[in-house]
Amino acid sequence: MRSYGVVAGLLTLLVAAGLLVPAAAETYAGGPTELTAAAPAAVAGTAAPVTLTLTGDGLPVPGADLTVERRTSGSWAPLAVVTTDADGAAVLEVTLATRPADNRVRARYDGDAEHDAASVTLYLALRRAVSRLRLTGPATVVDETSATLTARWRAARLPVAGPVRLQQRRGGGWHTVRSRRTGADGEVGFRVAPRTDSRWRVVADALPWATGARSAVHALENLPPGTPVSLPRAAPEPRVALPRQARAVGAGARPTITPIPRGVWRQMRGNSWHRGCPVGRAGLRLLRINYWGYDGYRYRGELVAAAEAIAQMADALAAMYRRQLPIRSMYRVDRFGWSQRLRGADDYASMAAGNTSAFNCRDVVGRPGVRSPHADGRSLDVNPWENPYRSQQGVHPNRWWLTRSDPRVAWRSRGHAVVRVMARNGLRWTYGLGDLHHFDAAVAGRRLVPRGCADAVCH
Template sequence: MLLGKLVLAVLSLSLALAAPAVGAPADRDQREHAPGLHLTAPPTYAGEPAPVTVVLADAAGQPVVGASVRVERLVGEEWRELAVVVTDAAGSATLEAVLGRDPAGNVVRATWDGTAGEPGGSAEPEGSAAAPQETGPVTLPLRRRTARAELTGPDEVVDETSVRLALRWRTRAGEPVTGEVVLEERRGDRWRVVERLRTDEQGRASTRVAPREDTRYRVRTPRQPWLERDTSPVHRLDNTPPGTVVRLGGPVPRRTLPRPPRAVGEGPAPRITRIPAGVWRSMTGRTWHAGCPVGREGLRLLRINHWGYDGYRYRGELVAAASVVGQMSAALSEMYRAGLPVRAMFRADRFGWSPRLRGADDYASMAAGNTSAFNCRQVVGRPGVRSPHAWGRSLDINTWENPYRSSHGLVPNSWWASRSHPRVAWRSSSHQVVAIMRRHGLRWTYGTADSHHFDAVPRGAGRGTGPGDQGHTHGPAPVLPPECATEVCD
């Protein structure tokens, strides 16, 4: 008896679960919808068909079956028919629309004139009229593709020249992208915009760059309605010297100088001017002071390009006597054209006042390997004797590699005294630098006793010989103070 009651209870529960709920539609397709006409589509990639769904429900939320719904697409300012679809038993219909990259071209709308074609879930009888429905403009959503930006070009650029960088903007699927991109460069720890470029129909663009130092580049592409943003891998472009690097052994200069200014113009591009006010202020109390044998009017400033030991071109400057600055300019210009480098060329006043020399600190200038001319001071190692540089007619070149034998030893180092180099250190009058100086009236007056020192002979001066000429007459003798005619003076 108990078992029979249990079976009956289980059977009753099963029937209750299987029975439809009161008021619920017997057909699952006839479920309730929001009243009115609706149009939807999932996010879809540009260039692909988007499945568009139209749903029509009456005021009670019941599907309107067999309704002819017109779907239109906005083209410019005109609505054009895309399709006419008929709703099914669920009050819905589907169609496809290929999406473009511009959201403005993906605007659609659906309209229904209020007439149902056949009976269905709607309460309206067949052929009866209801209020017309319209969705209004609906922008079909785009799904963004993944972008790919590439930047290619050479790995090196010779200084003062340019190279071409090429960029390409595509989707991951390989479709070209047309639009504006940003080229950036990184110097130090910051990226900065170099140029804005526009890719063509193939997704390509190019530009030329001329970095003066090692530089990194990248391209950034913007986010678009149909495409994600992207940043290209970094492209490194190394700047290389246009000239030949000097490779030396031995000790390096004890004094470090800042990197000189970059060269200006083509070739040596010498420029001779009177002494500007700012330069004269810097010289006064350093390379010039009261009692000097030549004043501002008798001096000139020479600015000239030269090759550095690192193979790059720099702009150097020195002060010299007006009567011989043209000869120095011509000699240094020929050195430039021959590819013969100068370690550094800063005015001597840069090195400050030296109480020991009663002028600018030539010890510091030599310790830096500096090339200079005018400096109203005493001879290094000979207190009380005025240096030929005080007249602005003497030129010291590459002082570190070409030591001076002073009364208290070799200055600025002894390592180079017995060594030479075909481009920067000379121990013979046949060396190319010595020969160039001689052609322009600058004599290697003291030879290896003061290797870096040359004295300019003003045009028209008398002829004679100097200790560095080893008894040979090569032209007019330099005009030297009496104390320096037979003894070495620097």
């Protein structure tokens, strides 16, 4: 004890003399603290492992709490608090959103006595998912009505909200008809009203999280609104083919009667009208009217007749429309050009086409030099292909239909629906079985049968 006191006292004297300095306590001066983050690209709707690593002076910092937040809808929201392991790392699973702006995360370390605070922000990379587009809808649509085609867009089992384009196949190529956006459910409807058989598809460009896509082709068959004519399989087709006329305008028959327009008159002159005709432009009218075609579709036809008879013809044809009694075609007869044999428009061709017509300043078919009642504009020929005419030179336009009938388009008696409709509107079936398709308008003060035709059929 005595020696210990001597030593202690000696040390005290040395310190006081400044000859011995006491050792300072060992402290951590602190190095740079770094927080890093990494994650692989992933598909929206799937989880990506976000690895956070905290180091101080290059060494792992274990047991540290890291606060993680996520940017959602424009603001930061808490996501999780994770603790680093012995390697200074923490792993957090984050499910990727479809919007890139919602795939931003940040982590924060608040520091301690030995380590500075640190933070890091990470943008999670989206890997585009393979997307698929489907286009569904009915297989048929009735003409003049509409149908809804529905586009459905999905990727990675998620609905895709984005712009899609509806395309229609026309003229050998695809044409964009309309563009719309799918909703949050990945669906959008397109209302279409095609007038013919049509083919459709939808296409979409790539989004940040989904590839572009194209649907399979959807076929849409156009069906007639009326009942097509069903003729015997052996029935011959007209020898002269005509293009389909323009589709009907508006509802019902919608007849319009006008004076002869200048352009129509130019086409008539030298064909269905020429100098010496008993009626001129001022005495004629143009009728445009809807009719039911043999195929069950509605068309817009036209014919020229005398001003004093045009209303009766319009009423009769409108009645045929209401009863869905079809007409094969209704072109003005000047379409068929000049016939030297008939000295007027070519009625042989008009009959061979099954064309319904009225005014034609020409001779009687089969009786050269005898003026036809059609030259007065008060006669109407309806569906001549199925309702032949017996002339002095033979049967026109075919013999097959001479002894056959049809309840809608071929009549052989006054009890037939077409003959009754005509009679109720002042149009007489003048020659009966002699000229099946010929009707004459009964006009007050006018002869029903012109001179020279009392003892013969004057078609």
